[in-house]
Amino acid sequence: MTSSHDNQAPHTFNAESQGVTRRRLLSVAGVTAAGLALAACGAPAAAPPGQTGTAGATGAAGGGSGTKVIIGVGGQTLLTYLPTTLADQLGYYKEQGLDVELQDLQGGSKALTAMLGGSTQVTSGYYEHTIQMQAKNQSIKAFADMGLSSGLALVVAPKNEGTIKSIADLKGKNVGVTAPGSSTDMFVKFLLSKNGFQPTDASVSAIGAGSSAVAAVQNNQVDAAVMLEPDISVLAKQLGKPLVILQDVRTADGLKAVFGTDSWPSACLYAKTDWLEKNSDTAGKLAKAIVKTLKFISDHSGQEIADKMPEKFAGGDKAQYAKVIDDLKKTLSKDGAFTEDGVKAVLKTQQVANPEVGNKDIDLSKTYTNDFVKA
Structure with missing residues (x-):
């Protein structure tokens, strides 16, 4: 899994390009700073656990008829979770x-x-959590895959653009993540371990997602940060200059x-x-809704998808929002099914980055199922 990219100078990412090149500039034209900052916000950074994202935008979430299901989303405005919200907007649930x-x-x-505590029944989160919980003797299982890539990028804060040039330079630095223990945190630890450092050689700070994450990097509250779209594009526009990116898995090339x-x-x-096991019918219906949404995404343009999303997510610049969707939708699943090679790759990442997983005997067959999406 070692890459020749690991110890080289950082690259810059051009949002117009589908490939990863290490010295290209991220130029995100046409973004209204205030607009997409709002788009990145979704719910306020201090939103209480009971606050919903789409209900505030459309009035559609909750309050309807049928079997009630509460889904906790790990950052609703992040495009990696777009299918969860879009399914609601399309009325598929x-x-x-x-x-x-x-x-x-x-x-x-x-x-x-929240799910483990019982305040939600289902989580729209990252698959790796199922592996982490099995290592802690807690059984959770993924039943509908939405993403073929984590969509993460490790961005250097403006004050450190001349000093942080490789993963090695993160040693002793403070890296922003959405929350400790989240996939963004695991990404930092994986990159450190892969490059011969201890996962703890860099500290992490929770900066959330949306406006709080953008502000933390823009104001140099952290030395670097792991971010997702649309936050990356928002940050580039607000800084008005290229972003220095150490690692980027928003494309197939970067993922490889x-x-x-x-x-x-x-x-x-x-x-x-x-x-x-007790709610297989409900789980099957959720899976069908997600699979239908993934097909909608595959068959429609970024503009058509943006038109269906809550208006505030576009922040007054729907054209730019649509473009970011077009760029990122290539990394989304088309059928909701997990692949054996894919889950093995995630396990390898966890074994490297997460000492709580380490060399523990993990039965991957208990961490996911394709039964619901193929039913």
């Missing part, structure tokens, strides 16, 4: 006879905690360079295994 409430919990680990695989399951729906 209601079509399945479900009354779905989406709660924006601003970080994957927070969404996981960092993880050595063509598929790395990321955003998905998962739940406690016993909940799935």
